[in-house]
Amino acid sequence: MSRRRRNAARESKLPPPEDGEPRLSRASVGRFSLYLRHLQQFAREGLPTVSSGQLGLALGKTDVQVRKDLAYLGHLGQAGVGYQVQPLISALRHTLGIDREWKVAVAGVGNLARALLRYRGFGAQGFRIVALFDADAAKVGQSVDGLAVHAPADMTQVIADSGAELGIITVPSEAAQGVAEALAAAGIHGLMNFAPVVLRLPAHVSVINVDLAIQLEQLAFLVHLAASER
């Protein structure tokens, strides 16, 4: 299997095919994040327990599907009582690997990076942006929301010092591949890529692509489809 093929496989199914049957599909991991969001909402509202029916209603699923999904986490539900909210939150965070802080480096300090720095959702889930990089000499040395902007040449040192494990790429498309390689070489294990290009990276580097134009295309398609059905 080529590196390119394996990277793509890595992105669409977990673990990669050569490791045998997937234990968890990407889709079910995505659902765990959604369960977590709704449970955190229930916790804020002061609910100690929640039924599979309530969770199903919130997520647009049947209670059977909810029980099946959550069975993966162990025997946490009790007939007639439901799930205790806080232990279920803890189990989901543990399974997702976010029962600890993840430090994040951002490459490309433009409006998107500034928006991400102020995005409260990251901090709430344990993600902390600890390092900024930009190739623009005019930006290097500046401080953005209390964080210094570093030159790409200092990446290895800054990432080692900061403890960043994840990287977010917000540079223009033409720079993305080079920046991704530099981040990987500097010790970053996972990349969230906003540039609308397909990155080619060693198999040990995980990549999540967030192509906003693709998301908007999906939305246009939904609206187009709804209009053609009227």
Next chain:
Amino acid sequence: MSRRRRNAARESKLPPPEDGEPRLSRASVGRFSLYLRHLQQFAREGLPTVSSGQLGLALGKTDVQVRKDLAYLGHLGQAGVGYQVQPLISALRHTLGIDREWKVAVAGVGNLARALLRYRGFGAQGFRIVALFDADAAKVGQSVDGLAVHAPADMTQVIADSGAELGIITVPSEAAQGVAEALAAAGIHGLMNFAPVVLRLPAHVSVINVDLAIQLEQLAFLVHLAASER
């Protein structure tokens, strides 16, 4: 089926279950966008034709899967020749409903909105931001990248005048539901929501949620899984 359930169904599968068998899954529509990206890259490189094998290599799929996906578009491939790049691009754009311009309104003029205004990927795919709204009186009347910021009270008029059909929500979580309802009431048919909340809207309004913390959670999970396998 409750409104809530139907909205959720609408988001996960197309068309909604009550309309019978889905013709296209959300996943295959997502793949069409990816095919389109790669074909546009091939076109920029001057390739007149492309084989299912080349497309498969680019997307990490087998040539059989590629031919199966693209068969939905009609008989566009030729044995021994492959697909003509430009006609295939046209067919994909037509199927996705993006063979025309879509006008977009953005509610919430912060760093994310500024980033989206300058995001070249939108214009390249036919999306044009034509209206901005913000509840902050200090921002109303200002011009951002040549576009005036309007007050929410003027939403219906501004959206009618601008021809916007899609909306992007970049307001804080606590304001998102109200803003979504206002946009829908003002005639917007589809919403791209960046606020990490589940919107409750009439079934005729399509919603795509872009929860960046969930994307980062997925990435953390991939890295966590890879580390636990080492």
